[in-house]
Amino acid sequence: MNPIANIQRSDKMRLVVIGGGFAGMRLAKRSLKSGMQVVVIDKNNYHQFQPLFYQVATAGLEPSSISFPLRKVFHRQKGDIHFRMAALEKVNKDKNIVETDIGYLEYDYLVIATGVSTNYFGLENIHKHAVPMKTVSEAIYLRNRVLKNFEEALNHVNESEINALMNVIVVGGGPTGVELAGALAEMKKYILPKDYPELDFSKMQIRLFEASDRLLAGMSDKSGCKALKYLQKLDVEVKLNTPVSDYDGKTAATPDSEYVAKTLIWAAGVSGRQINGIPEDAWVKNNRIKVNEFNRMEGSENIFAIGDIAYMETANYPQGHPQVAQVAIQQADLLSGNFRKQQSGKSWRPFRYKDKGSLATIGRKLAVADLPYLHLGGFTAWILWLLVHLMAIVGVRNRLFIFLNWMWNYITYDQSLRLLIRPKIFRYNNMTE
Amino acid sequence: MNPIANIQRSDKMRLVVIGGGFAGMRLAKRSLKSGMQVVVIDKNNYHQFQPLFYQVATAGLEPSSISFPLRKVFHRQKGDIHFRMAALEKVNKDKNIVETDIGYLEYDYLVIATGVSTNYFGLENIHKHAVPMKTVSEAIYLRNRVLKNFEEALNHVNESEINALMNVIVVGGGPTGVELAGALAEMKKYILPKDYPELDFSKMQIRLFEASDRLLAGMSDKSGCKALKYLQKLDVEVKLNTPVSDYDGKTAATPDSEYVAKTLIWAAGVSGRQINGIPEDAWVKNNRIKVNEFNRMEGSENIFAIGDIAYMETANYPQGHPQVAQVAIQQADLLSGNFRKQQSGKSWRPFRYKDKGSLATIGRKLAVADLPYLHLGGFTAWILWLLVHLMAIVGVRNRLFIFLNWMWNYITYDQSLRLLIRPKIFRYNNMTE
Numbered sequence: 087m088n089p090i091a092n093i094q095r096s097d098k099m100r101l102v103v104i105g106g107g108f109a110g111m112r113l114a115k116r117s118l119k120s121g122m123q124v125v126v127i128d129k130n131n132y133h134q135f136q137p138l139f140y141q142v143a144t145a146g147l148e149p150s151s152i153s154f155p156l157r158k159v160f161h162r163q164k165g166d167i168h169f170r171m172a173a174l175e176k177v178n179k180d181k182n183i184v185e186t187d188i189g190y191l192e193y194d195y196l197v198i199a200t201g202v203s204t205n206y207f208g209l210e211n212i213h214k215h216a217v218p219m220k221t222v223s224e225a226i227y228l229r230n231r232v233l234k235n236f237e238e239a240l241n242h243v244n245e246s247e248i249n250a251l252m253n254v255i256v257v258g259g260g261p262t263g264v265e266l267a268g269a270l271a272e273m274k275k276y277i278l279p280k281d282y283p284e285l286d287f288s289k290m291q292i293r294l295f296e297a298s299d300r301l302l303a304g305m306s307d308k309s310g311c312k313a314l315k316y317l318q319k320l321d322v323e324v325k326l327n328t329p330v331s332d333y334d335g336k337t338a339a340t341p342d343s344e345y346v347a348k349t350l351i352w353a354a355g356v357s358g359r360q361i362n363g364i365p366e367d368a369w370v371k372n373n374r375i376k377v378n379e380f381n382r383m384e385g386s387e388n389i390f391a392i393g394d395i396a397y398m399e400t401a402n403y404p405q406g407h408p409q410v411a412q413v414a415i416q417q418a419d420l421l422s423g424n425f426r427k428q429q430s431g432k433s434w435r436p437f438r439y440k441d442k443g444s445l446a447t448i449g450r451k452l453a454v455a456d457l458p459y460l461h462l463g464g465f466t467a468w469i470l471w472l473l474v475h476l477m478a479i480v481g482v483r484n485r486l487f488i489f490l491n492w493m494w495n496y497i498t499y500d501q502s503l504r505l506l507i508r509p510k511i512f513r514y515n516n517m518t519e
Numbered sequence: 520m521n522p523i524a525n526i527q528r529s530d531k532m533r534l535v536v537i538g539g540g541f542a543g544m545r546l547a548k549r550s551l552k553s554g555m556q557v558v559v560i561d562k563n564n565y566h567q568f569q570p571l572f573y574q575v576a577t578a579g580l581e582p583s584s585i586s587f588p589l590r591k592v593f594h595r596q597k598g599d600i601h602f603r604m605a606a607l608e609k610v611n612k613d614k615n616i617v618e619t620d621i622g623y624l625e626y627d628y629l630v631i632a633t634g635v636s637t638n639y640f641g642l643e644n645i646h647k648h649a650v651p652m653k654t655v656s657e658a659i660y661l662r663n664r665v666l667k668n669f670e671e672a673l674n675h676v677n678e679s680e681i682n683a684l685m686n687v688i689v690v691g692g693g694p695t696g697v698e699l700a701g702a703l704a705e706m707k708k709y710i711l712p713k714d715y716p717e718l719d720f721s722k723m724q725i726r727l728f729e730a731s732d733r734l735l736a737g738m739s740d741k742s743g744c745k746a747l748k749y750l751q752k753l754d755v756e757v758k759l760n761t762p763v764s765d766y767d768g769k770t771a772a773t774p775d776s777e778y779v780a781k782t783l784i785w786a787a788g789v790s791g792r793q794i795n796g797i798p799e800d801a802w803v804k805n806n807r808i809k810v811n812e813f814n815r816m817e818g819s820e821n822i823f824a825i826g827d828i829a830y831m832e833t834a835n836y837p838q839g840h841p842q843v844a845q846v847a848i849q850q851a852d853l854l855s856g857n858f859r860k861q862q863s864g865k866s867w868r869p870f871r872y873k874d875k876g877s878l879a880t881i882g883r884k885l886a887v888a889d890l891p892y893l894h895l896g897g898f899t900a901w902i903l904w905l906l907v908h909l910m911a912i913v914g915v916r917n918r919l920f921i922f923l924n925w926m927w928n929y930i931t932y933d934q935s936l937r938l939l940i941r942p943k944i945f946r947y948n949n950m951t952e
Binding site for chain 1: 524582583586588590591594601604621666670673675676713714716717919920923927931933937938939
């Protein structure tokens, strides 16, 4: 294996960041200030804004509005920064080298910010047939799948076949599941009957299954209850204490019954992906990397993990921190600050998570918000949700276009991106592989 | 084969339209007024605005901005209209039936508006390795391909390999080729050097090859000359009288030399695709269907062809009409009008093309326009081009978003949609097949 071409070693320390999500992107930008050479590796050339995947899936937003080219993020930065689109293959921690599909790279500091992906808990059938929602490609796929099912439903006369094509099951009552179920319910209410006047939408069932006894486990009881009420108002059939154990592409099995739907979205859990060369004992539950309060991987001096992939216990969070953007951002800020402290010989600060609150939206004018000293619901929470997400999006252009899209959809009751654009496969290349 | 489900025969005459492009979409909408039942068949669920494909390919516009859901077009229409996403397989003209992949359908009138696709003139190697530009999927593919090549160029040290990845060849000096070459030249000038500061853009060559002795053959000599001048100003190497006869994915062969580029876009010609059951002798040059002045296929009473697929000779156009949107739209208007005349027993009007002029844009503030009594160039033509295309786009939302995108790109010199979003392939379905 050759070194990655055209990245020359300078006299600066080299920081290698794996992953351009909330954690990695932020850390890379801020660490430039400590005078390091920064190399960012990601398998995509863009940052993805995960909280809005569900709006791409339900035809409300463009993929491009919630994605941002990483090169564009970085060409505004002054300093010695490099980006490479590449897949990490191995960490060689004895030699301080990462190996990727485009060559190897030495590091002085390595920060792993690879995030997490869907956890099927070993349920092979569900892995085969369910639709996950952890990348923008998967969100586009879900949009295409739902539209395709409706087109196909028109071609059937058998009622149970039609219902199977129209029905949707969402598994997992966290923010993704709740927001997706709400958005699907609004499509059913406002949009699909206009597109498919030949179908009987009173027969379409949107179901949300959650294994525990409440929705939005990361939020207050009040929010969980309100979310349930809002979803029921939107005609979503919510079943708590109902784990889904099997799905064959048409029928989902729960402990007490079976439900038919050709689309099942799996948002029931996440898990990291183990990295070659990171020692076995560094991995804890759901493949997260155990780190100390400085985000340093146990047993290493110069390898760190931040964001969803990191597992850190502190006095206030003895069970680890929630896997949310706020934690990722605060860890990135702290670690880049600590790199600067290192430079000037100061001692490092430990991580203390400052919970600024959580939000979830269920539909038009329906949301819940847990703020440090306040709980909000309904319209106020919805406006707050819109503002917070708008400000969190990277890029003025994306902010503007998302705002206009939201206004447009709000006024017209119409998400107009119902396009089934299928990728072109060319015989002689591997663009889609 | 069963009949297509859920489309009941009424006492009205049934018009079946194959294709939802400019011609088919317009005809379907207008023919409702003559009290017919209208069924539209298209293999996609959206209308595509072909004149702006090149802006999708060069990251200036979203695919969704130039596509419009056909169902949405039609749910504004009053009347007995049905849309089915399906592929035409055969016309059985003795039984007045079309066969599709979702079943068969009887018709009283059949209108073929299937358009044309890329013509490789039997050059197998070019077909294998070149990128076409006749669908929105192909435009997205081209965008991904160019971005991927630049990412890959960073990983090479061999200069000729780097140049091959950076270079682009466009074959065909019609509007598509000219507009694409201009847009690529502007990316090279304003955007790519910021994204890839590690690459030397003085080595990147954009070449446009045209087999005839001029550009924009469908427009005036003046426009052809100006387009050439504008492209040269943008540093595009234009070679006239230079047919490309071979391409192996890296090297393109012309009569006098060879040129290296890993991307070759083929915009050198179009051709229809023959339809099973349409008699051999109805097909003329480049697989167009020969029609009379009423767009009626020769030898048939109730089968018509309109738009790019139709070949009609008239006194003013003894060599057939140009394959442009204006002809398609005017033929759709005339034929739907003739259907109404039929209803009221009036005699049909023959087609007389009214050429409203042609436009082509080469870059920022650079365009050419041939109007009936006027020729324009430069900034004035560019503004006219913007206005005409904006008004031609389907849908207020698309118009608004394209306008904002254009303003944004104009002000910032930055097309920000440089996202290499690759489709997700799932193991157990055929979404990408």
